[in-house]
């Protein structure tokens with residue numbers, strides 16, 4: 127076989143150990159889609175995946191994907207999200223996303239004749255023009271639990287990759303370095319296989335689909351404001367693709383863009399449990415014991431923006447962590463969070479129906495009085511008492527005088543006054559990061575000067591098109607869109623002889 131023209135610092139590479147047309151790094155949604163499309167375009171494909179089975183964030187997600195109803199309104203809406211958030215916007219990328227994502231349902235259905243998809247929701251920001259075009263879908267099936275739709279979707283993708291097409295997948299084989307030739311073109315990569323460096327030649331191209339850096343605290347600390355920030359997702363996403371692309375000259379973008387909810391982080395799990403309270407009898411208080419927001423109007427993916435305020439006088443993040451405060455009325459209504467079953471921790475743990483196991487473990491903090499609760503969470507008891515007095519008064523009057531939170535007609539049911547009292551320590555919890563190597567509408571990775579890096583493509587949340595404001599179900603849609611484009615274009619490259 128031809129010799130790699132560059133040895134890497136990950137071991138000395140003397141020969142290619144394996145070769146194929148297109149190598150896809152990462153077997154989540156984007157990697158699977160890219161592999162399917164590259165294969166269908168006539169390329170020999172190999173997927174390399176760091177974990178035992180793959181799936182990544184895709185498999186522990188909710189599993190929703192966007193398929194807008196029309197291209198022009200989708201362009202207007204998505205462009206609006208960029209204009210309103212002042213994030214860096216690429217018009218051609220947005221147009222390509224809109225044009226391709228309207229085909230998502232049709233594409234998913236093409237993978238297996240019996241596939242059923244259902245629509246379930248729309249725009250995250252209905253006030254933005256074009257919002258009516260946003261339509262979200264899930265793949266229907268027989269799985270149960272918070273990750274059911276994700277299992278249906280990833281199961282379908284695996285079926286298409288492994289069974290229908292027989293595309294080989296090397297698991298427990300993390301990609302460590304890209305290999306370039308003398309011109310700087312990417313000609314392969316080095317994979318670690320049981321401690322050995324395996325050099326894989328990619329005759330046509332490499333597609334990076336290794337996900338984000340939700341589980342890389344260093345990268346988070348350097349790029350995303352707020353600390354600590356936990357992850358709801360797959361702990362294997364540690365920014366490998368960002369570093370590999372940087373080494374061959376990639377420019378980065380959208381590094382401060384994250385899709386982020388709130389979660390409870392406990393020592394027993396690497397990832398956090400998603401916390402979203404359905405019952406009205408709860409408030410969020412900061413570390414000073416004060417409410418700071420209309421709890422019900424934080425868009426589910428924009429949680430970080432509600433809590434990343436740094437107090438430069440007090441020299442702390444007063445809202446990280448913050449505390450969800452509730453009482454026996456909410457505790458006794460069933461699981462406190464109807465989202466606790468999604469994400470990596472949610473997939474591995476069955477939350478008790480009456481929350482008693484989690485109280486027993488100390489995950490939910492219980493106290494007989496408000497004063498005791500305040501002491502347990504370390505906030506000023508007088509402040510917390512004052513906050514709750516005011517909240518209960520407002521709830522009885524059906525009007526939130528502080529933040530205008532809408533009360534249902536029966537405002538008193540939002541009162542928090544039936545002991546025991548409870549608190550959950552809440553942190554920003556990433557759904558995923560958006561940043562990474564910049565890509566263009568052809569899914570080519572661009573260098574720091576905006577020029578394509580020969581032989582290198584990307585797809586998925588690694589270097590996503592999304593910036594500071596994110597439309598729910600847009601990431602999996604992006605796996606489909608740029609997975610398809612990257613797969614097609616990588617397969618169409620001429621073989622580097």
Ligand SMILES: Cc1cc2nc3c(=O)[nH]c(=O)nc-3n(C[C@H](O)[C@H](O)[C@H](O)COP(=O)(O)OP(=O)(O)OC[C@H]3O[C@@H](n4cnc5c(N)ncnc54)[C@H](O)[C@@H]3O)c2cc1C
Nearest residue numbers: 152154156176182183184187188190301337586587599602
């Ligand atoms: C709780 C939760 C709910 C979500 N719900 C939705 C939703 O409903 N809709 C939506 O659009 N988005 C949702 N998201 C976000 C979405 O799941 C992800 O953005 C998307 O699935 C990312 O797909 P991907 O293929 O880019 O990355 P992933 O699916 O994370 O796949 C990346 C893969 O690369 C592997 N990998 C990492 N490093 C290496 C390496 N060095 N070498 C080889 N392999 C490597 C990883 O192990 C992983 O298998 C959710 C996320 C979470 C956590």
